[in-house]
Structure formats: structure tokens, C-alpha cells
Amino acid sequence: MTQRAANDLDPFWMPFTANRSFKAHPRLLASARDMHYFTPDGRSILDGTAGLWCVNAGHARKPIVEAIQRQAEVLDYAPTFQLGHPLVFELAARLGMLFPADINHVFFAGSGSEAVDSALKIALAYQRARGFENRTRLIGRQKGYHGVGFGGISVGGLENNKRGFLTLPGVDHLPHTLNLEEAAFSRGQPAWGAHLADELEVLIAEHGAETIAAVIVEPMSGSAGVIVPPVGYLERLREITTRHDILLIFDEVITGFGRVGGATAAETLGVIPDLLTCAKGLTNGAVPMGAVGVRGEIYDAVVNGAAGPGIEFFHGYTYSGHPLAAAAGLATLDVYEGEGLYDRARDLGPYWEEAVHSLKGAPHVIDIRNMGLVAAVELAPRPEAPGARATEVFHRAFDEGLLIRVTGDVIALSPPLIISREQVDELIGRLTDILRNTP
């Protein structure tokens, strides 16, 4: 056994991190409350990203903390294979009422990635249950992010996440809808781009609808740098999938729980998918949990339509419906509902939009995109060094007490929904100063 100091940074292989660079210049967070993180030396950091798009109600909220504490004492762990515990049924029922239309059955997972892989398997199981064994093909979209499982990277469209790994066969991709020539500095949903949904007709003509199980998209792509759906685009995807009897899956891991106004993007945009994945804001980020909401008809076909009396769906996780996550989820839904946070992005949206678009004209800014309480500020890349400018902005911001997120040369902002107008001004004001001082 090698001896290491307790504060040795080396053993932790950090996810999605330039480990060598981080460990040479670590940025540590020691505690958090409401809109702020605090570093080990006590500096406060304004959270412009809700952690990683998940702390929608703000940090360390008392009702959520206490629910987790209570649950840990009462029932720390219980399997949900062939057994159950009350809270997980309660949470499923609450989500079933919250999700739109007849999306009223819920399969639990431990993360967004697991929720996505579960949704893809449910889609295949449903097609098989209907007697459509040949409907196995999955359609994703370029620049889509659906987590890091092999299913998720296969339907996803971020090349760095796939390169060097095996991906599923029988997967194809729609084009993405980001186009700076046509739609730069759009406010909210761009007017241009709905026609790109028609590319689905091309894929259907190529492969045959009878081979396609499902189409999966994020209603608003977050991780690829905030790609807002063009006006009419999702409606057209819904129309085409319905006409060809193909399932439509919305990956709402980021957009769920108030991020774009309403409890889900589906509800806000009035486009109802057949399956809906969520995670992150489900527990306010406090305990890992993912979930798949499915239409009653899908549950009925797979579960009630099964031939024999045994297990209907051979899938699940040790932590599906974990008691601490279920407790955190129920307390989180109470906070969201009690504080009107599903309406918050709609109410604050116009102020937010005005504030983020005030960055137009700031140095290096080539596009600004926004939806709900999300924004992207895209910077011109430095010649020969894509991503370097935004990374420098990220480092400077952290040093100056502001947490932002960068992907390539895109700065993504998604503060907790409890952000005040003054804090919006502070966030944008500080970012403007940092951009002015960044070469």
C-alpha cells in the first residue's frame, strides 16, 4: 500500500476534466448555500450554473436537507427488485401527475445516463411487445448529449464522447439546428430552422419506418452549448414520428423541473413526447437520481401485455428508487411547487433575456442564445486554439467569484431559479468586465 497525504489530489481520476491542468491549479468548493458556493479559504462564488444544471432551487435548502437526514435514519437503503418502500411509489405518483398528458408511469435510475439507456431499452421493449421486432433502429441528433452510457453516446452526437469507443449499430442522426449565419443573436426560439425536422423524412425513406423504434432529442440541447429549438421544429418532429408510428423521446435531464419555464419543456412548448427522461433537478442535485416517464400505453403494452407471470422487463439498477433519492425528490418537488419555481423562468425570462443580450458588442462575442433561465454566449475562438479563450474566461471568472460553464468556446449560464434580478445584473456585469479583460 502506498502512503499518500490526505490532501493528495492525484488518486481521484476526475471526470470530464483536464486532470493535469486541474491538479496543477486546483479549484475547490467546500460548502454552498442558496446562490453561492464557498471555497475552502472562505471566498464566495456566485453560482451561474446551478452546479451542473441541477441545483434549481439553490443550494442546501433546508427542507431537502432535513428530508434526506430523516430518511437516512429511518430507511437507509431498500432494494426495489421484488420489494418496495413507500416513498418511491409516492414519488412515481407525484411525477406521473406532474408530467404532461398521459406520461404517468415512471422507471427510476441513478443518473441521467442511466435514464437514457433505460428509455432506449423501454422503447425497444415496447416495439417488441407490439409485435414489431424489426423496429430496432434509434435516431438521435448531431450535437446531442444523452450521457455517457454506450446507448447514450450512440444516439448522442458529440464526436469527442464517441471517438475510440464502440457504439451501437443501427443508429442514425438528424442534423443539428445551430446556424450562426441564419440565426445569431436570436432571442428565445430562432425563427429559422424548423425545416431541418424534415430530415427525419429522409432518414425514414432511407431505412424504412418499419425498422425505426424511436427518435431521441433534447428539447433544448444544453451540453453542446445551448441549442434552442427553432419555432415549429419540435412540433414537426412530433407530427412526423406520430405519422410513422415511431416513438418520440424527449431527454429532459436539463430542461426538466423549471429550467425553461413550466415543469417540463414538453409542457412549456406544448409538444408531448412518448417518453421523457429526467435527472439533475429531480432531487435538486442533492442525491443522484434519474427517471423515465412513459405513457400509460407503453407501460400497459410491456407490463400488462406480457405473456407469462414473470418479470416483464429485464432491466434495473441497485439504486433504482433509492430511499434517500426518493426522499430528496419529494422534498424537492414540494420546494418547487411551494415557491412557484416552475413559473420562475417564465416570470424572470424577459429580464434574463434583456440582461444576457446586453453582452452583444462585448469583446469576442459572436452569438447569444437564450431560453427560460438558460443562456449561451459564444466567443470567437482564438486562431489555432479552439476553446482556449472560453477556458481562460472560466478560470478568470472563478478567481473573481463567479461560476460559469464552458464547452468549446461557448459560455453556458443556467443559474438556480431563485436568482434575484440584482444577482442577474451582478452575473452579467462581472462577465462583461471579464470579457473586456480577456485577450
Ligand SMILES: Cc1ncc(COP(=O)(O)O)c(C=O)c1O
Ligand atoms: C440531456 C442530458 N442527458 C443525459 C445527461 C447525463 O446525465 P448524467 O450526467 O446524470 O448521467 C445529461 C447530463 O448533462 C444531459 O444534459
